[in-house]
Amino acid sequence: MPTRHVVSIIDDEVTVRRGTSSLLRSLGFLVKTYVSAEEFLNSGDIESCACVVSDVHMPGMSGIDLYEKLRARNEPLPFIFITALSEQTVRQRVGDGVHILQKPFQADRLAACIREAIART
Numbered sequence: 001m002p003t004r005h006v007v008s009i010i011d012d013e014v015t016v017r018r019g020t021s022s023l024l025r026s027l028g029f030l031v032k033t034y035v036s037a038e039e040f041l042n043s044g045d046i047e048s049c050a051c052v053v054s055d056v057h058m059p060g061m062s063g064i065d066l067y068e069k070l071r072a073r074n075e076p077l078p079f080i081f082i083t084a085l086s087e088q089t090v091r092q093r094v095g096d097g098v099h100i101l102q103k104p105f106q107a108d109r110l111a112a113c114i115r116e117a118i119a120r121t
Contacts, residue, residue, distance in 0.1 A: 005050035005118050006030045010040050010066070011082070012058040016103075020053060020082075023107050029114070037066035046070075049077055051117050053110070056083040056090055064093050078117030080110070 007029045017033045034040040054063035080099040087100045099113040
């Protein structure tokens with residue numbers, strides 16, 4: 001089911017950004033990539049973003065810190081976290097309303113999480 005929603009990928013690992021971006025583009029999503037949470041915050045792209053796919057652990061601001069900062073600013077962007085950490089560790093900080101995928105993740109699972117997250121907004 002192709003869609004024209006912009007998905008923002010935030011990950012400090014170039015291979016993860018490129019691979020995830022290529023995958024989502026092949027599924028019909030518009031994709032923008034960012035090397036850090038700070039780059040995303042300073043991009044001016046928050047308004048056009050339909051969903052964020054973010055690594056949890058990055059130099060500088062973590063994905064969870066970004067999530068909490070946007071919530072504090074009343075930005076209700078749906079988030080999907082991709083992480084090598086345990087789901088329980090991440091869930092303790094972000095609660096139940098967020099998708100968390102373990103690296104490596106299945107392509108169809110990521111696509112399903114994005115579609116569900118966008119549909120809820």
